[in-house]
Amino acid sequence: MTTPTEPAAFIPPPPSRGLRLLSLLWNDKFAFMGAMFVLLIVLFAVFGPMLFGDVATKMNLRARNMEPFTLDKGWLFFLGADALGRSILARIMVAGQNTMAVATSAVVAAMIIGGTFGLLAGFIGGWFGNVVLRLADMIMSFPSLLIAMIVLYMLEPRVENLIIVLGITRMPIYIRTARAEVLEIRERLFVSAARVMGASHWRIVGRHIAPIVLPTLTTIAALDFAFVMLVESALSFLGIGIQPPDITWGLMVSQGKNYLQTAWWLSFFPGLAIMMTALSLNLLSNWVRIALDPVQRWRLEV
Amino acid sequence: MGTYLVRRAFHSFISLAGLLVLVFFLARLTGDPTNLYLPLDATLEARAEFTEKHGFNDPIYVQFGRYLVQLSQGDLGDSLMKARPSIDVVLEAFWVTLSLAAVVVPIALIGSVVVGALAAYRPGGAFDRIGTIAALLGASAPDFWVAITGIILFSLTLGWLPTSGYEGNIVYWIMPVTVLLIRPFGLLVQVARGSMLSVFSSAFVKTARAKGVKERSVIFVHALRNAMLPVITVAGDQAAGILNGAVIVETIFGWPGVGKLMIDSIFNRDFAVLQTSILVTAIAIFTVNIAIDVAYAFLDPRIRHN
Numbered sequence: 001m002t003t004p005t006e007p008a009a010f011i012p013p014p015p016s017r018g019l020r021l022l023s024l025l026w027n028d029k030f031a032f033m034g035a036m037f038v039l040l041i042v043l044f045a046v047f048g049p050m051l052f053g054d055v056a057t058k059m060n061l062r063a064r065n066m067e068p069f070t071l072d073k074g075w076l077f078f079l080g081a082d083a084l085g086r087s088i089l090a091r092i093m094v095a096g097q098n099t100m101a102v103a104t105s106a107v108v109a110a111m112i113i114g115g116t117f118g119l120l121a122g123f124i125g126g127w128f129g130n131v132v133l134r135l136a137d138m139i140m141s142f143p144s145l146l147i148a149m150i151v152l153y154m155l156e157p158r159v160e161n162l163i164i165v166l167g168i169t170r171m172p173i174y175i176r177t178a179r180a181e182v183l184e185i186r187e188r189l190f191v192s193a194a195r196v197m198g199a200s201h202w203r204i205v206g207r208h209i210a211p212i213v214l215p216t217l218t219t220i221a222a223l224d225f226a227f228v229m230l231v232e233s234a235l236s237f238l239g240i241g242i243q244p245p246d247i248t249w250g251l252m253v254s255q256g257k258n259y260l261q262t263a264w265w266l267s268f269f270p271g272l273a274i275m276m277t278a279l280s281l282n283l284l285s286n287w288v289r290i291a292l293d294p295v296q297r298w299r300l301e302v
Numbered sequence: 303m304g305t306y307l308v309r310r311a312f313h314s315f316i317s318l319a320g321l322l323v324l325v326f327f328l329a330r331l332t333g334d335p336t337n338l339y340l341p342l343d344a345t346l347e348a349r350a351e352f353t354e355k356h357g358f359n360d361p362i363y364v365q366f367g368r369y370l371v372q373l374s375q376g377d378l379g380d381s382l383m384k385a386r387p388s389i390d391v392v393l394e395a396f397w398v399t400l401s402l403a404a405v406v407v408p409i410a411l412i413g414s415v416v417v418g419a420l421a422a423y424r425p426g427g428a429f430d431r432i433g434t435i436a437a438l439l440g441a442s443a444p445d446f447w448v449a450i451t452g453i454i455l456f457s458l459t460l461g462w463l464p465t466s467g468y469e470g471n472i473v474y475w476i477m478p479v480t481v482l483l484i485r486p487f488g489l490l491v492q493v494a495r496g497s498m499l500s501v502f503s504s505a506f507v508k509t510a511r512a513k514g515v516k517e518r519s520v521i522f523v524h525a526l527r528n529a530m531l532p533v534i535t536v537a538g539d540q541a542a543g544i545l546n547g548a549v550i551v552e553t554i555f556g557w558p559g560v561g562k563l564m565i566d567s568i569f570n571r572d573f574a575v576l577q578t579s580i581l582v583t584a585i586a587i588f589t590v591n592i593a594i595d596v597a598y599a600f601l602d603p604r605i606r607h608n
Binding site: 030134135137138140141142143144145146149150151153154226230231233234237238250253257260261264267268271272274275278279281282283286 | 313314316317320321325328329331435438439441442443444445446447450451453454458539542543545546549550553561564565568569576580583584587588591
C-alpha cells in the first residue's frame with residue numbers, strides 16, 4: 001500500500017492528470033490489481049446479464065452439482081454447476097449486477113441525503129441540529145442488520161426497499177462528518193466575507209461550504225461501499241434480501257448451504273467473489289485516500 | 303465529568319426511547335400473530351379469545367399506551383412463543399452472546415494493538431506488508447461465508463470441529479469465536495497501525511529515544527498508550543458491529559444467543575421478546591459507549607469532558 005515499491009522507471013513530465021494518476025496506480029501493484037478486478041466486476045455487472053443471462057438460468061439436470069475444475073462441458077462450467085445444473089460461473093457474473101446496483105444506489109443515496117442533513121445541521125444548528133444528531137445517534141447505536149431485518153420483513157424484501165434500508169442505516173456517518181466539517185468551515189474568513197457581502201444562506205452553503213465538504217464525503221463513500229456490499233450479502237444470505245428468481249452472491253451462498261456435504265463449490269465460489277470484490281475495493285480506496293492526499297502522495301511516487 | 307455523564311445518559315435515554323417507539327410500531331406492522339400461533343382450523347371463538355387475551359384487537363395506539371403503562375411498572379410482557387416473562391428469555395440469551403463477546407473483544411483489542419504496533423514499527427517491512435494485507439483480507443471477509451467455509455473444511459472434510467452446537471466444551475467455541483473475530487480484528491489492526499505511525503513521529507517519542515529509553519518501553523509504554531485512543535473509539539463503534547456478527551454466527555452455529563433470539567422473534571412475531579431484546583442490547587451498547595468516554599479521560603488526562 002503505502003510501502004515504497006521498486007524504484008519506478010523514469011516518469012516523464014506529467015502530460016496530464018489522468019496519466020499521472022494512472023502511473024501512480026501502476027506503482028502500487030496491489031491497488032492496481034484491485035482496480036483491475038473492480039473493473040472486471042463492473043463489466044460483468046453491466047454486460048453480464050445481457051451476455052450470460054440465458055446460460056445462468058438454463059437448467060441442465062444432467063449437470064446437477066457438477067464438480068468444478070473440469071472443462072468437459074466448456075469453460076462456463078469450470079466452477080461447476082448448482083443443484084439445477086446451472087453454470088456457477090455464469091451465475092456469479094450475472095449476480096454481480098444486483099449486488100453492485102444495490103450497493104451503489106444505497107451509498108450514493110446515503111451520501112447525498114446524509115450529507116445534506118449534516119450540512120444543514122452544522123450550518124443552522126439549534127434545535128434542528130440537535131434533532132438530526134440524535135437521530136443519527138439512534139440509527140448508529142443499533143445493529144444495522146437487525147433494523148434492516150425488521151423493516152424488510154415488514155415491507156417485503158424488494159430491491160427498492162433494500163436500497164432504502166441500507167441507505168438509512170449508513171446515513172449517520174455522512175451526517176456526522178458533514179456537520180463536523182461545517183462547524184469548522186463556517187468560522188473561516190471567506191465565509192464571513194461572503195456573509196458580509198450579503199450572500200444568502202443558500203448561496204453560502206451551496207457555493208462556499210458544500211464544495212469543501214464534498215471530497216471528504218466521497219472518500220468515506222468509497223470506503224463504505226465494500227461495507228454496504230457485505231451487509232447486502234448478509235441480508236440476502238439470511239433470506240430477507242433479494243429474493244429468487246433474482247440472484248445475488250449472498251443468495252447463492254445461502255442456496256448452496258443445503259449441499260455443503262456433497263457440493264461445497266455451490267457456496268464457496270460466490271462467497272469468494274464477495275470477498276475478492278470487497279478486498280479490491282478496500283485496496284483501491286486505501287490507495288485513493290493516499291493519492292488524493294498531497295502530504296502522503298510521495299509514498300506512491302518513490 | 304459528572305454533568306457530562308448525566309448529559310450523555312440523557313441523550314442515550316432519548317435515543318433509546320425513540321428506538322423503542324420505532325420498533326413497537328414497525329413490529330406490529332408485520333402483521334397479526336394470531337394466524338401464526340393458532341392452527342389453520344381454529345374456530346373463530348378460539349381466534350377471538352387469542353386476540354382478546356393478548357390485546358391484539360385494540361387499536362395500535364391503545365396497545366402502545368398499555369405497553370408504556372406496563373413498562374413503567376417494570377413489566378416487559380410475556381413471550382408468546384414460550385409463555386414466560388420476556389425479560390427472562392432475553393437475559394438467558396443475552397448471557398450467551400455476552401460470553402461470546404467477552405472472549406472476542408479482548409482478543410481483538412490486544413491482538414490488533416500488538417500487531418498494529420509491530421507493523422508500524424518498520425513501515426514497509428515484511429511484517430508490515432503481511433500484516434496489512436492480512437488485515438485488509440479480514441476486514442473484507444463476509445463472515446457468513448467464512449463460517450460456511452470453516453464448516454466445510456474443519457467439520458465436514460477434516461472432522462476436527464463440530465458443525466454447530468453450544469456447550470461448555472472448547473471445541474464448540476473455536477469456530478464461532480474465530481468467525482466473529484475476523485472482521486473487527488482486521489479493522490482494528492489498520493486503525494492501530496495508522497495511529498502508531500503518527501505517534502512514532504511525534505515529539506515525545508523522539509524525546510524518549512533521545513534520552514535513551516529502552517526501545518521496548520518506547521513502543522509499549524510511550525507510543526502504545528497514546529495510540530490506544532483511536533483504537534478504542536473504533537472498537538466502541540464495533541460494539542454494534544459485533545452484534546451484527548453475532549446474528550450471523552449464532553444463526554449458522556446454532557447458538558441460543560440474543561442475535562438468534564431477535565431473528566426468531568421477528569419471524570415468530572413475538573413482539574414482547576423483540577422489544578425486550580432490543581431494549582437490553584441497546585442499553586448494553588449505550589453503556590459501552592459511555593464507558594469508552596470515561597476510559598478516554600482515564601487514558602489521556604488532557605481530555606476533559608466539559
